[in-house]
Amino acid sequence: MSAQNTQGLEISNLMKRLGDNAVVKGISLTARRGELVCLLGPSGCGKTTTLRMIGGFLSPDSGSISLGGLDITELPPERRPTAMVFQNYALWPHMTVYKNVAFGLRLRRLPKTEINDRVDAVLKMVNLVHAKDRHPGALSGGEQQRVALARALVLEPQLLLLDEPLSNLDAKLRVEVREEIREIQQRLAITTVFVTHDQDEALSISDRIAVMSGGRIEQYSDPDSLYRRPESRFVAGFVGSMNILSGRIVAGGITLGPDGVFIPCDDAVLANYGGDGGEWEVAFRLEDVDVQSAGGLTSLPHRGSVARQVSHGHFKEVLVEVGEHTSIRAYLGPDVDLSGPVVVSVRRLLLYRDGALCYESHPASGRGQPTGGESLPGGAGLTSSSPSGSLR
Amino acid sequence: MRFLRRLGQLLMVAPPILVIGVFVGFPIAISAIYTLGHLGGPNSAVSAIGLHQVSTKGLFTLKVYKDVFAERNFQASLVASVWVTVVSVAVVLVLSWAIALYAWRTRSRLGRALTALAVVPMFIPVVIASYSILQFFSYGGFVKTVASALGMPHFPTLGYSLQLVVIAEIWVSVPFGVLMISSGLGGIPPSAFEAARDVGASVVRATWKILVPMNLLPTVIVTCFTGISVLGSFTVPYLVGPTTPTLLGPEATETFQSFAEPQQAEVMAVALFGLSIIVAVPYIWATYRANRTSRAQAL
Numbered sequence: 001m002s003a004q005n006t007q008g009l010e011i012s013n014l015m016k017r018l019g020d021n022a023v024v025k026g027i028s029l030t031a032r033r034g035e036l037v038c039l040l041g042p043s044g045c046g047k048t049t050t051l052r053m054i055g056g057f058l059s060p061d062s063g064s065i066s067l068g069g070l071d072i073t074e075l076p077p078e079r080r081p082t083a084m085v086f087q088n089y090a091l092w093p094h095m096t097v098y099k100n101v102a103f104g105l106r107l108r109r110l111p112k113t114e115i116n117d118r119v120d121a122v123l124k125m126v127n128l129v130h131a132k133d134r135h136p137g138a139l140s141g142g143e144q145q146r147v148a149l150a151r152a153l154v155l156e157p158q159l160l161l162l163d164e165p166l167s168n169l170d171a172k173l174r175v176e177v178r179e180e181i182r183e184i185q186q187r188l189a190i191t192t193v194f195v196t197h198d199q200d201e202a203l204s205i206s207d208r209i210a211v212m213s214g215g216r217i218e219q220y221s222d223p224d225s226l227y228r229r230p231e232s233r234f235v236a237g238f239v240g241s242m243n244i245l246s247g248r249i250v251a252g253g254i255t256l257g258p259d260g261v262f263i264p265c266d267d268a269v270l271a272n273y274g275g276d277g278g279e280w281e282v283a284f285r286l287e288d289v290d291v292q293s294a295g296g297l298t299s300l301p302h303r304g305s306v307a308r309q310v311s312h313g314h315f316k317e318v319l320v321e322v323g324e325h326t327s328i329r330a331y332l333g334p335d336v337d338l339s340g341p342v343v344v345s346v347r348r349l350l351l352y353r354d355g356a357l358c359y360e361s362h363p364a365s366g367r368g369q370p371t372g373g374e375s376l377p378g379g380a381g382l383t384s385s386s387p388s389g390s391l392r
Numbered sequence: 393m394r395f396l397r398r399l400g401q402l403l404m405v406a407p408p409i410l411v412i413g414v415f416v417g418f419p420i421a422i423s424a425i426y427t428l429g430h431l432g433g434p435n436s437a438v439s440a441i442g443l444h445q446v447s448t449k450g451l452f453t454l455k456v457y458k459d460v461f462a463e464r465n466f467q468a469s470l471v472a473s474v475w476v477t478v479v480s481v482a483v484v485l486v487l488s489w490a491i492a493l494y495a496w497r498t499r500s501r502l503g504r505a506l507t508a509l510a511v512v513p514m515f516i517p518v519v520i521a522s523y524s525i526l527q528f529f530s531y532g533g534f535v536k537t538v539a540s541a542l543g544m545p546h547f548p549t550l551g552y553s554l555q556l557v558v559i560a561e562i563w564v565s566v567p568f569g570v571l572m573i574s575s576g577l578g579g580i581p582p583s584a585f586e587a588a589r590d591v592g593a594s595v596v597r598a599t600w601k602i603l604v605p606m607n608l609l610p611t612v613i614v615t616c617f618t619g620i621s622v623l624g625s626f627t628v629p630y631l632v633g634p635t636t637p638t639l640l641g642p643e644a645t646e647t648f649q650s651f652a653e654p655q656q657a658e659v660m661a662v663a664l665f666g667l668s669i670i671v672a673v674p675y676i677w678a679t680y681r682a683n684r685t686s687r688a689q690a691l
Contacts, residue, residue, distance in 0.1 A: 057586050077589040084590045090583035093685075094605040103601070104591030137685065155591060 007069045008033040008191050009054070009159055014063035016049055023049045025215035026063070031208070034189035036182065038202040041212035042238070047195045048163055050212075054193060055084045055161050067191075068158055083152035084161040088168065089144045091136035091151075097123070098132045101151045122154040125184060142173045149181065153188070160185065160192040166201060178205050199239050203227060211235050233355040236283045241317075243289070243328050244352075247282035254282055254349070259323025261304075264345045265361065280359075281352040288348040289330035291320055294341035304328070306338045320344055427659045428452035442654045460659045468637035470663065472554055476629070476639060477622045477671075480561040484618050485611065487562070488569030493599065496577040497585075507574055514567035522631040525560045526551060557633040564628060565618045576610030577603065609678050616675035620668045640664045 009031040016024040024046040031037040039047035052058045054065055056077035064073045072080050083104075091100055098119055105115045123129045126146040136144055145165060152160055162181070166174045182205040185192050196202050202209050203223045210220040211234075219231045230236035237244055247256040253264040294303050304322035316332045322344055330344070351359035422434040429448030431439035439445055446455045460466050491510050495503030513521060528534045530551025539547030550556040584606060588598035604611065626641035633639065638646075640660055648657035 055586075055590060057589075077586065078592045078594060082590070084587070086583040086587060088581055088583055090581060090587035092584060092587075092602055092606065094608075103588070103593075107592040107597070135685070151587075151591065 008035065008067075009037075009193065010066045011050075011054070012064045012066075014050065014053060014065065015061045016046075016053060016058060017061055018049070023215055024053070024060075027212075027215075027217055028063075029210055029217065029220060031191050031193065033191055034186075035207045036185055036192040036194060036205060038206040038209045039193065039195045039212055040197065040199060040202040040209050040239070042197060045212040046215040047197075047212050051084075051161055051163055051193060051195045054159070055082055056080045081158040082161055083155050083157035083159075084163065085145075085148045085152050085165045087164045089136075089148040089165075091144055091147055093136050096133050096135055097128060097139070097147050100136065100147055101154050104151065104155045118154055122150045125153070126150045126180070141169050142177055145169065145177055146180075149184070153184070153190075158191065160190045162192065162194040164196055165194075166196070166198075174201070181205065203239070211238060213238070229357070229360060230283075230350070231357045233281055233283075233352040233357075236350065236352065236357075241286050241329065242283050243286065244281055244283045245326065245328075246279055248279060249351075254346070256282060256328075257323055257326030259326045261323040261326050263322070263328075265347075265349055278353075282349055283352060284346045284349040286317065286329050286331045288346055289328060290345045290347060291318060291330050291332060291336075291338060291342050293338060294343045303341050304344055305341055309338075423658050424662065426655060427456055427662055428454070429456070438654050441652060443652045445653075445655045456655050456659050457662075460656050460663075465636055466643065466660065469640055469643040472637040473623055473639045473664075473667070476554055476557050476561065477619050479558050480565065480622045481615055481619050483558070483562050484565045484569045485614060487566055488573045488614060489611075491570050492573040492577050493603070495574060496580075496582075507570060510570040511567045513563050518564055518627045519631070521563055522560055522628050525556065525563060526632045529556055529559070552632065552634050554633060554637075557629045557639070560628045560632050561622045561625065564625075565621060569614045569618060572610040572614045573607065576607040580606050609682050612674050612678040616672055619671040623667055623671065624664060640667075 011027060011029045014024055014027045027050055039050060041047045049058060053060050056075060064071055066072060067081060101119045101122060102115050105118060123132060126149055128143060128146055131139060131143055166178055169177060178201055206223055208220060208222050209226050211218045213234050219226060219235045227240050230239060236242050245256045247254045253262055255262050304320045306318050307321045308319040310317045314334060316334055316336060318330050318332055320328050320330060320342060322328055328344055349361050350357055426435040429446050429452060431445060431447045446453060491506050495507045529549055531549050536547060536549050584602055585598055588602045624641055625639060629639040630642045644657045644660040647653050647660060
């Protein structure tokens with residue numbers, strides 16, 4: 001089961017029902033050799049079920065899973081070249097750390113010296129040589145997690161499966177351990193599937209992320225694309241912080257929310273298109289919002305006031321009320337002080353209709369472009385207000 | 393202050409200890425002395441009705457033990473007791489594990505139904521169950537009737553045999569076994585089993601190497617408690633078993649009541665007690681080990 005000579009993972013049209021509930025609805029996904037792929041999604045989206053089918057703990061109703069060009073769909077877990085790290089680590093409390101790690105090697109009837117060498121090497125890799133003779137109950141959460149990782153890695157699997165392995169750790173330790181996992185994964189070049197519901201975790205360690213919802217993959221792309229260009233309304237709302245409001249396109253910007261508040265947007269193409277007069281779901285990142293003191297410009301229609309400020313140390317999150325029923329969140333520098341009236345503008349925005357991304361603006365060039373099948377028709381600037389916009 | 397607190401704690405536990413000491417410990421002690429040849433004092437009443445008693449003017453004598461252990465009937469009953477106990481415990485363990493494991497692994501309706509069904513004998517009085525089992529397997533019973541109807545009039549029956557005692561003991565003990573093993577398995581996360589499969593263990597290997605050690609204490613409890621229960625059982629072997637050899641419980645009762653030999657009967661009780669202690673050793677070891685592990689983990 002060497003990590004060499006593998007072609008990566010290929011999942012094709014995987015489906016699974018549990019009782020009357022269709023949990024996974026035709027998932028297809030590929031992971032290149034040495035790639036770390038995250039399955040990201042809310043509880044019940046089917047990510048763990050998918051992982052368990054890859055590991056052989058569940059049989060798919062239809063579809064196929066192949067690894068290194070070999071179809072493993074029907075193989076039982078013990079015959080798959082995969083190794084899994086479970087959410088609760090699943091260490092065996094009656095065995096020492098050494099025996100936990102060596103168990104799989106003993107099953108393969110390897111010579112004792114080779115078992116010792118491999119266990120020592122992997123324990124060294126995860127910095128647990130000192131805990132070799134301890135039982136899992138005498139280890140901290142982080143150490144238990146590393147034992148579980150060592151137990152998986154010692155088998156040199158073609159595919160490493162991680163089922164929310166950091167969810168039981170505290171925030172600081174979680175960051176440390178995920179960096180260790182990433183470093184080891186890259187060093188060994190093991191194809192890895194990592195299940196998590198934590199977007200920060202997924203964005204920070206993945207080569208590619210599959211965002212799942214309702215048993216389907218909403219988007220499968222690299223972290224940057226996923227963050228900057230979410231292809232569906234669901235992904236836009238799930239990954240990162242995003243202002244999403246109902247709005248209409250008008251000359252020089254957009255009107256948002258039930259108040260029809262005008263927010264300027266420096267996007268020439270958007271202004272030229274003008275819009276079709278219909279309503280869009282307008283999404284923009286908090287870091288794409290400019291908030292400045294209004295000073296004496298009291299006549300501006302997009303004046304607002306800062307309702308709340310939350311300091312995150314190196315940056316500040318502010319909630320700006322731009323209308324009676326419309327608020328916008330923004331990230332600002334830590335030293336920005338906005339006590340009086342403010343004006344708000346948006347540098348970059350995304351437009352969604354029927355849940356799909358239709359338009360993406362590019363502030364650097366002042367141009368945007370329609371995406372997918374739907375384009376913005378030309379027309380005059382619109383100023384009518386939307387009935388249902390609100391801060392999501 | 394500390395002394396008073398400790399004294400208060402001791403006073404709190406004193407009543408049950410006194411009750412056990414007076415009503416259990418003292419009778420055991422005088423019975424043990426009686427078997428060693430001391431017929432007077434608290435044993436004078438029972439010795440007044442006993443036949444073939446041995447007395448000593450010295451510290452103690454083991455003559456009664458020698459006589460009883462030399463008797464063929466007793467030897468046969470001792471062997472029968474051990475045999476019935478070993479076989480019953482083994483079958484109870486296998487059945488309990490099989491039912492509990494099936495329910496734990498499949499988590500299916502059938503598994504839950506089997507577990508619920510296995511507990512039913514607990515609610516049926518042993519006397520009624522024993523007579524039912526006897527009627528089912530004995531000479532005029534269901535098995536014999538069906539066999540005769542199928543043209544096998546000489547089909548063997550199990551009525552009043554040690555095999556039937558084993559069957560009845562299994563009936564009595566399986567509910568406790570299933571409850572304990574199921575409860576123990578319920579505390580093991582399925583991922584512990586899956587992790588073993590994941591690193592290459594077959595179902596049998598994963599069960600043997602992971603589930604059994606992780607569920608060791610309930611298994612030992614079932615083994616020991618079932619063993620002690622079968623060894624000391626009276627109703628089942630008395631109603632469905634043979635007259636001789638029988639289990640030590642009925643054997644001692646018969647020696648006491650029919651032969652009026654209380655000293656010999658009490659020697660049999662001491663032998664039974666000795667066997668029970670041997671059976672209890674694994675339980676004491678497993679409990680000590682579990683406590684030591686939990687203490688080590690707490691540190």
